[in-house]
Amino acid sequence: MSTLDPxxxxxxxxxxxWWLMLAAALLILIVTVALALYAACRNPARRMRIAPRALIIGGGLIVPLAALAALLVHGIGAGHSLLPLPGTPGVYHVEVRGHQWWWEVRYPQAAGEPLYSANEIHVPAGRPIDVHVSAEDVIHGFWLPRLGGKIDAVPGRTTVIRLRADRAGVYHGVCAEFCGAQHARMALRLHAHDQAGFEAHMAKLGAAAAAAPSAALQSFDRLxxxxxxxxxxxRGSGRGPNLAGLADRATLGAGTLRNDAAGLRRWLAEHAALKPGNLMTGVPQPDAATLDALVALLGDAR
Ligand code: HEC
Ligand SMILES: [Cu+2]
Known part of the structure; x- marks a missing residue:
């Protein structure tokens, strides 16, 4: 998740x-230390004095102004590259909503109903992505360090950040704004695919859950x-993550556990202890047979 590995x-x-600021800071440090050493080594009798006025004007006005002006020029450029400027062709649009403590993902579809998912975002690589960010309850922070800056997820409004993953791959992210007890367990992932892989993923996600009525499904409906x-x-009630395609997610509980059969079993039995305070509350402990059935149901595609 290093910002220095863009x-x-x-x-x-x-x-x-960042590198520019580091270089400038190093340069200033080296020059200052060199001047201090030079001054210390000089014969005291020949020491040169800087007039106080020159020191204030030079060190207090000119140097900071020059430094801030240089930063402003570069900062505006960097900020500009995050803006969702209109008129860019081929922009892909996805919506991400922060919840305590998971991420809801909504994919508007050109034709038909939107698709919902959670904690993992799938996008085409090499295309500009406008992420429309909002929040359900408190302020969260959407941050994928290798792809761009942070943007606040604020209840009642939508903020937009433009990202692009140059190459296919998986990019990790976190919630970057303290949002309550489980703020640290609010990870997310972005998968950038080539166009064919992306279409295949979305088709799979949208495919009707081949839900033959079963005992497992009945338990799911009930519990x-x-x-x-x-x-x-x-979308459902939106109180918990959409579980369609859960088997394709790497983790459970937004980065709390690895998503495999053992992890799923642990999450269902111990989620309150694994992620204390999480909002999956009041779920009666399923008996062993129900637990097996639910794990099989949710781990289906594995
Ligand atoms: C009262 C609402 C509620 C009920 C009922 C509930 N859950 Fe949850 N569930 C949640 C919430 C909220 C989360 C997100 C927790 C977090 O990560 O902070 C969650 C997370 C999960 C996850 C992890 C999903 C992911 O992508 O990380 C699984 C799996 C899950 N629930 C399965 C179940 C099953 C199976 C049942 C029924 C036995 C159930 N839940 C009942 C609210 C609920
Ligand atoms: Cu958060």
């Missing part, structure tokens, strides 16, 4: 600014559907 134009501009949907085309 993978897109927005983060590259920020990294350039879980108040908060979760198993169908990417349905």
């Amino acid at each position: 993978a897109g134009p927005a983060s590259a501009a920020i990294a350039r600014l 879980c559907s108040e908060c979760h949907s198993l169908d990417a085309r349905q």
Whole structure:
């Protein structure tokens, strides 16, 4: 998650600014130390004095003004590269909503209903992505360090950040604004695919959950559907992450556990202890047979 390992134009501009500031700070440090050493080594009788007025005007006005002006020029350039400027062709649009403590993802579709997912965002690589960021409850911070700067997720408004992943790959992110007890367990991932891989992923996500009525599904409806949907085309109540395509996610509980059969079992049995205070509350402990059935149901595609 290093900002110094940029993978897109927005983060590259920020990294350039960082290196520039480091270089300038180092240069100033070296010059200052050299002058101090020079002054210390000189014969005291021949020591040169700088008039106080010159020191104030030079050191207090000219140097900071020059430094701030240089920073401003570069900062404006870097900030500009994060803006969702209109008129850019081929922009892909995705919506991300912060919840305590997970990320809801909504993919508007050119034709048809939007698709919902959570904690992992899939996008095409090499294309500008406008991420429309909002929040359900408190202020969260959307941040994918290798792709761009942070942007606040504010309840009641939508902020937009433009990112681009130059190459296919997985990019990790975190919530960057303290949002309550489990702020540290609010990770997210962005998968950038080539066009074919991206289309395949979205088709898979949108495919009707081949939900043959089963005992597992009945248990799910009874215990879980108040908060979760198993169908990417349905948001459900929005109280919990959409669980369609859960098997394709790397983690459970927004980075709390690895997502495999053992992890799923642990999450269902111990989520309150693993992520204390998380809002999956009041779920009766499923008996062993129900637990097996739910793990099989959610781990389906694995
Ligand atoms: C009261 C609402 C509620 C109920 C009922 C509920 N959950 Fe959850 N569930 C949540 C919330 C909220 C989260 C997100 C927790 C977090 O990461 O902070 C969650 C997370 C999960 C996750 C992790 C998803 C991910 O992508 O990280 C799984 C799996 C899950 N729930 C399964 C279930 C199952 C199975 C049931 C039924 C036995 C159930 N939940 C019942 C609210 C609920
Ligand atoms: Cu948060």
